[in-house]
Amino acid sequence: MEAFISTMTITYIFLALFLSSDIGSIPHVKSLGINYGQVANNLPQPDKVLELLSTLKLTKTRIYDTNPQILSSFANSNIEIIVTVENEVLSQLDDPQQALQWVNSHIIPYLPETKITGIQVGNEVFTDDDDTLLQHLVPAVINIHNALSRLGYSNIQVSTPSSLAVLQNSYPPSAGSFKSEINGIMYQFLNFLSTTKTPFWINAYPFFAYEDDPSTIPLDYVLGNNPNEGMVDPYTKLHYDNMLYAMVDAVYFAIAKMGFRNIEVRVSETGWPSKGDTNEVGASPQNAATYNRNLLRRQMANEGTPLNPRIRLEVYLFALFNEDMKPGPTSERNYGLFQPNESMTYNVGLTSVSTTSTSTPSSSASFTLDSSATKTKVKP
Template sequence: MATFATPVRSASLQLPALLCILLCSEVWVLQCGAAIGINYGQVGNNLPTPAQVVSLLSSLRVGKVRIYDVNPQVLAAFGGTGIELIVTVPNDLVQPMAASAVQAMQWVTANIKPYFPATRVTGVAVGNEVFTDDDAALKASLVPAMRNLHAALAQLGMDGYVHVSTASSLGVLANSYPPSQGAFTPECAALMLPFLRFLADTNAPFWINAYPYFAYKADPANVSLSYALSDPYHVGAVDPYTHLQYTSMLYAQVDAVSFAAARLGYGGIPVFVSETGWPSKGDADEVGATVENARAYNRNLLVRQVSNEGTPLRPRQRIEVYLFALFNEDMKPGPTSERNYGLYQPDGRMVYNVGLAQQQTTSAASLSLAASSAPPTTEAKGEHVWCRPERKLVFAMWKALPTQYPRPRGLGLWTGTACKYGMREGGKGSRFVTRAHMGSREILGEDGENGWRMLAGFAFRRRGCFTPFVPCQGARLVFVCIYGL
């Protein structure tokens, strides 16, 4: 089981005050569209053309993409697709842009204006992981460059559509565990104040590149693999100061950034994940870099996204997550893992099936829960099968499982305003709440026998075990994972 280490630094603000700031700042509640994003890197000599990439993304119904440059062919290819695009100012242009408002305007005029609004550029990342770079002049230039860039966008009437921020590595934190003790490093703290002020003034998000894989690889004996993989069935870890329970290391890292920002007086800034992923292949010393782990990590995050899940600190604010990456890139330097983060090979073959279903339309992002590697089940027959397929409660599927799968993986239930959960007691009962949630689809049903057993104060954990759950108003989804459904 994952545990949180004892904090090594005291907070400059009292924890109750931080919680008040953070919990009262949930103003970025996202609508019920997809928040699934993906990073489209191009460090390879065998990648598909931009037009082919757009076709693939449209078929997958992915609605958000991040690129690491302003390649004109890529920008043109995304025109008219409706896909939201984050573009990047390279690190070597940050200092010139900081020194000259004219250069910032020229950059916007040459690289965004010709394609906007047909190409939905919604963000500009100024540099990448600048705060943890060794170049002091580069770090000092970051916020001035962002100000000049934002001013150029405002002058062109685009500032209401295009955010300006930067993607930082988790190295900006001195502490990331427990999340409530999150704090920036002394080196970054002074630079963070004007940066956070800029984000607050322009209503822009904090983007973080976070990779639980690195934590697991560094200490596999003490870091729980299930926790690192964001397995929702893992018992997780409880922050001893807030008593919030975390089943995902990534979500704990996001909340640590939120607490760090709150310590500097900026708890209202949303924190989104600009990069995260898990390699499917690595060198001999790269523990955990396997296809199975990569599939599990990305699939767990996709399911959480489709379920509108927020972090424990901000449960009603679904965070944007950009998976890294779309393709394996054969020209990236470094260990083998660096060239094996992709969901796809450059020739279009899937490295593994994470569950993104190819479609013919280009609406919101789609996750096929039927693409699970678990074996399919046979539908139960009898009084618990309803005449309309969309009204067959998940209960009907569970009725078919016990003989073949005595201890199935689990069932997530949609909770109503009374926070009542259905339960299955040790494989004996069959009483469930009358609402279940499958991805973005709610399924309703009725019991054909003695009525559904409605129990408040409990939540399904795993394998028939139930643990106390504090009732609250407006709880949403626990989790859904049914074989073949």
């Protein structure tokens, strides 16, 4: 048994060195993004949203479609935007000609005036309830990338965001591994990312872990409060004082175990709900403000994860607005930093934002994160 433990320890230390030795070559990321969801019937017009983002000094956003009104309104601005291919379209993009037609009709008309920097092909496809979607993912990703290259826009990155549920194990971080049933397609996808130098995007929510086990998991740890005892990975001896970083490093280890070490991990969604049902433990304006405020503080400090401390973790907050038409539990409709009338849900200190003329800033102003996808989030 002692020999086995010793061998495992050496293996994990090797993986840690394997990961960190090459990741350092990835350029520093120096901005924060926010998800701009539209599953609501009361949101401000895109030109007003653009003004809001400019006031907040945010220069990166992500939408869950290719809304023409948004793409047109964001033209000639300094906002970089990531767009999304809806899941129901993936099967059509198996055909290279269909993919070329999709790019020609949904992307090219807005370039270069609108700064489209990325295309997310589907949303959480690896864990979608429709298993047939997965077989279309890698061909669709490759075909869209090839179409962009053919049209002279190979600088637009093509990837897909995954739920943390793609991991079979995530604790401790060094035990991170992908679910065996998706390993074949995941290898193909990672090979594409490695070849094109494109990041792996993960939707990571410490809130879900705390909600499922609030009596065991310390709230300070999931919120990222300092100081807190946190946890030490028994194999790498790395100390984690917040769960989000542990989740990200678990993905790094899972990628390394597939044989890749030059793929950067970025967070496409993370946040905390300001309201929830009675069984959604921890959903409150106070916790949401604390989680997001701590995350912003770490971003301003250029923090990386314990495994890759030199690489600032790029994060997209979830999300800009509360979305009243989202299905699922109450929390799904209450991740937004702002209410639809542009008043803050709660204050996280991004900037002093003037609210609508009929509202006044208060201590209840809130910074929440919400998804723009119509489906509910997938718990790990």
